[in-house]
Amino acid sequence: MADLRVKFCGLESPNPFWLASGPPANTAGQVMRAFDAGWGGAVWKTIGEPIVNTTSRYGAIDLNGVKVMGFNNIELISDRPVEDNLREIYEVKKRYPKHLVVASLMVESKRESWHEMVRRAEDAGSDALELNFGCPHGMSERGMGSAVGQVPEYTEMITAWVKEAARTPVIVKLTPNVTDIARIAAAAEKGGADAVSLINTINSLMGLDLDTFAPRPVVRGKSSHGGYCGPAVKPIALHLVSSVAKKVRIPISGIGGVGYWNDAAEHIALGAATVQVCTAVMHYGFRIVEDMVDGLSQYMDDHGFRSIEDFRGRALPNVLDWGDLDLNYKIIAEINSDLCIGCQLCYVACEDGAHQCIAPHSAAGNGKRNVNGKGVHVPRIIEEECVGCNLCALVCPVENCITMKEVETGLPPMSWNDRMRQLAAGHGRALPPTPGEH
Amino acid sequence: MPLRETAPKLPPEQYERNFADIAPRMTRGQAVVEAARCLYCFDAPCTLACPTRIDVPAFIKKILTGNLRGSARVILEANILGESCGRVCPTEALCEGACVMHEKGEQAIEIGRLQRYAVDYVLDNNIHLFHAGASNGKRVACIGSGPASLACAAELAKWGYAVAIFDRNEIPGGLNTYGIAAYKTRAADSLREVELVRQLGVEIRQKTEVGRGISFAEIEKQFDAIFIGVGLGETWTLGLPGEDLYGVYGAMEFIEQTKVKAFQDVEVGRRVACIGAGNTAIDVVTAARRLGAEMVYLIYRRSEQEMPAFKYEYELAKNDGVVFLWQTQPVRVLGREAAVTGLECVRTKLGAPDARGRRSPVPVPDSEFTVEVDMVVSAVGQGPVTDFLRVVQGIELRKDGTVVINDRHQTGNPKYFAAGDCANGGKEVVDAVAEGMAAARGLDAWLGSPRDRLKPQMNTDKQRQI
Numbered sequence: 067m068a069d070l071r072v073k074f075c076g077l078e079s080p081n082p083f084w085l086a087s088g089p090p091a092n093t094a095g096q097v098m099r100a101f102d103a104g105w106g107g108a109v110w111k112t113i114g115e116p117i118v119n120t121t122s123r124y125g126a127i128d129l130n131g132v133k134v135m136g137f138n139n140i141e142l143i144s145d146r147p148v149e150d151n152l153r154e155i156y157e158v159k160k161r162y163p164k165h166l167v168v169a170s171l172m173v174e175s176k177r178e179s180w181h182e183m184v185r186r187a188e189d190a191g192s193d194a195l196e197l198n199f200g201c202p203h204g205m206s207e208r209g210m211g212s213a214v215g216q217v218p219e220y221t222e223m224i225t226a227w228v229k230e231a232a233r234t235p236v237i238v239k240l241t242p243n244v245t246d247i248a249r250i251a252a253a254a255e256k257g258g259a260d261a262v263s264l265i266n267t268i269n270s271l272m273g274l275d276l277d278t279f280a281p282r283p284v285v286r287g288k289s290s291h292g293g294y295c296g297p298a299v300k301p302i303a304l305h306l307v308s309s310v311a312k313k314v315r316i317p318i319s320g321i322g323g324v325g326y327w328n329d330a331a332e333h334i335a336l337g338a339a340t341v342q343v344c345t346a347v348m349h350y351g352f353r354i355v356e357d358m359v360d361g362l363s364q365y366m367d368d369h370g371f372r373s374i375e376d377f378r379g380r381a382l383p384n385v386l387d388w389g390d391l392d393l394n395y396k397i398i399a400e401i402n403s404d405l406c407i408g409c410q411l412c413y414v415a416c417e418d419g420a421h422q423c424i425a426p427h428s429a430a431g432n433g434k435r436n437v438n439g440k441g442v443h444v445p446r447i448i449e450e451e452c453v454g455c456n457l458c459a460l461v462c463p464v465e466n467c468i469t470m471k472e473v474e475t476g477l478p479p480m481s482w483n484d485r486m487r488q489l490a491a492g493h494g495r496a497l498p499p500t501p502g503e504h
Numbered sequence: 505m506p507l508r509e510t511a512p513k514l515p516p517e518q519y520e521r522n523f524a525d526i527a528p529r530m531t532r533g534q535a536v537v538e539a540a541r542c543l544y545c546f547d548a549p550c551t552l553a554c555p556t557r558i559d560v561p562a563f564i565k566k567i568l569t570g571n572l573r574g575s576a577r578v579i580l581e582a583n584i585l586g587e588s589c590g591r592v593c594p595t596e597a598l599c600e601g602a603c604v605m606h607e608k609g610e611q612a613i614e615i616g617r618l619q620r621y622a623v624d625y626v627l628d629n630n631i632h633l634f635h636a637g638a639s640n641g642k643r644v645a646c647i648g649s650g651p652a653s654l655a656c657a658a659e660l661a662k663w664g665y666a667v668a669i670f671d672r673n674e675i676p677g678g679l680n681t682y683g684i685a686a687y688k689t690r691a692a693d694s695l696r697e698v699e700l701v702r703q704l705g706v707e708i709r710q711k712t713e714v715g716r717g718i719s720f721a722e723i724e725k726q727f728d729a730i731f732i733g734v735g736l737g738e739t740w741t742l743g744l745p746g747e748d749l750y751g752v753y754g755a756m757e758f759i760e761q762t763k764v765k766a767f768q769d770v771e772v773g774r775r776v777a778c779i780g781a782g783n784t785a786i787d788v789v790t791a792a793r794r795l796g797a798e799m800v801y802l803i804y805r806r807s808e809q810e811m812p813a814f815k816y817e818y819e820l821a822k823n824d825g826v827v828f829l830w831q832t833q834p835v836r837v838l839g840r841e842a843a844v845t846g847l848e849c850v851r852t853k854l855g856a857p858d859a860r861g862r863r864s865p866v867p868v869p870d871s872e873f874t875v876e877v878d879m880v881v882s883a884v885g886q887g888p889v890t891d892f893l894r895v896v897q898g899i900e901l902r903k904d905g906t907v908v909i910n911d912r913h914q915t916g917n918p919k920y921f922a923a924g925d926c927a928n929g930g931k932e933v934v935d936a937v938a939e940g941m942a943a944a945r946g947l948d949a950w951l952g953s954p955r956d957r958l959k960p961q962m963n964t965d966k967q968r969q970i
Contacts, residue, residue, distance in 0.1 A: 130539075130540035130568060131533075131536040131537040131539075131540040131568075132540075406607075407604040407605075407606075407607035407608045408607065409543045409545040409546070409548075409604045410545055410546040410547055411544070411545065411546060413546060414546035426546075436602070436606045436607050437606050438597070438601040440549055440553060440601060440602040441549070442549075442604070442607055443547065443549070463543050463608065464608060
């Protein structure tokens, strides 16, 4: 049985699954129920001077009947008094000493205000601090949240202020709404941050009611841009986690699109030491952690990983710049006609949407019939034309029906950068030889 | 004259439950989830399997995007009776039978129900999708108001023809109104579709029998062309002794009772035997059970394997608790005081295959037995109603009464066109619609239309086929 315990900035967490700072970690009652359900830690909903929220606050996009593919919010930080939040943190820590409670903080950008808040949070017993430099809506208009996290100098400065007062590890939460997140992460590291967490939500406008032209989530016919999250953002989060992991030496807590154990495993393989989850809990409740723990253990057992460290960051060396990819690697598509159901989605996708390398079924057909005796139209890959783009395999609705098989080119690996170096040295030619050319 | 014993009366709400819609209307949520399952096949096999070539993936995609009006337009342009076809088509033999999901090991997309969902939206909201074309000054009469005539009339009206439908019945719709099992569609449902055709300016004259109420000479004078879509007529009799006893019904006549009367007023025996094993026989036995008959027998000369009813239909009857007497041939109807008391039958064995490859049943000597019933329904097919056409010069009828037509649906008399059951001998509603539309194209060409509509509208996908 794999050991899911993780060390994060010297703190031990029973597993890498933490509640992210957000509505699920708003009260002691919620956090304790989450710990009972199996969560290893919780980053409290951001504490600061109480605010007033709007109704409504949340928006979602559904895809073809599947609910909440993407989610956004225009909710602000905790609307409860600071002392209530801190008293509850104290109570939770007293009852759950082995679980991690991280206080997420956001105050006005004054040194004394940060010092004061840091002291109070640590006095309440929080294990670590997370600085909310990421909130993209509302608070940023008041000079907080992403207004800090979008400027490397501010990030470094405020991190340094916090470090002056902090006795516990300081995690800086990063906003993705920047050109180069790794630069901000480096600034946090320079300011003394013990860790970074990312990504916070992405600036978004969820859509419109096309009858009233009210944006969503609607607040008396109007709305504002809000923070986008949920399953749809995982690819963005994975990219940013990997780019930060390559840039800084401090630990990373991965956030963004984690709903299942495999999402978490991807974050970890790209360098995250823990993962944080919010939207999936908002959709299904704390119980989802059971399969996260179970599934991740199974996966680790299957691969012989005894601890999270055994595979953390393992995929990072495989994330390269495009210029370092091997241009002499060639794959082409192959259709398994036994599995083909004759939908011809691969044909139309390739013909209209890609590179015209699939022929529709011939008029005569290949004689394949379905259970009702109706003809099944199996398309054909034009192998000499196939550029190996994957599109047909991606749109094929049948598992393993279209596979990409490697074609031996007989050429040694060569990347674009290799080629440029060769050219610079006076060897080779700018364009590769075309088929039939010798 | 009463039946010897009638089925016990049920509470009124029980009848409604028994005849409740067998494939009820989908909710928006159900429709979206089902529509999302559709793979949106290219050159889709479901469309190729539909006699009216409805672009199924296109209309399903439109349900998903919330464009129900567009979805209904795709359906109704190809098939003006798309709502009832969604209810009554044997979809497992047509579109749903061709669905690629079978190959995927999954349930076929519920195309029929989705189709109905989309069309119901425009019917419920009284949205007029089509309008009569600018008048071309030509007039066409359609005889009969069933699916073939309605489809033909709608096409012609859209192209600018003035169309009048002549129908001998009290209410329009033909088979769709009178002859479909009540749990699939009610007369009122059929009439909503008739309204779609009427909205195109088509005039419908009820209780008008051509050749009697109005003469052929008169019709030929008033109209430039005449379309015949009269369908089939009464159920064939069994040719058995005792058939004149009270309690012997034809299948269509019995079904009609369930469509035009309140269910509690439909006469049904406590025990009922139905002869035949086609889809109409299934309509009869299921209706009898749902009306409260306690014992219902389906009697067929051949075996289960030769049963012509679709599997889906057979399942309905099995679920309704119908008793199947296979390889059983009725010999005479028994009665007392002029009312049916039973049916004398004989066992059969299957002999040599007939012309169609079906093995002929041969009676087994000394195997006679009696089934005690109060009612006998014949469901051995319908006879023709084309006799009235014999006075029209040039129209040729086959031995079975079907009208002879060419590939443009034109009869031996060039002014007359025909389609649907009266020409094809009896097929599905969707076939009648497809043929009625084809006849409209043939008629349009014959009347010298400047537009060439003879080629059916090809799916654009098809044109790209190599």
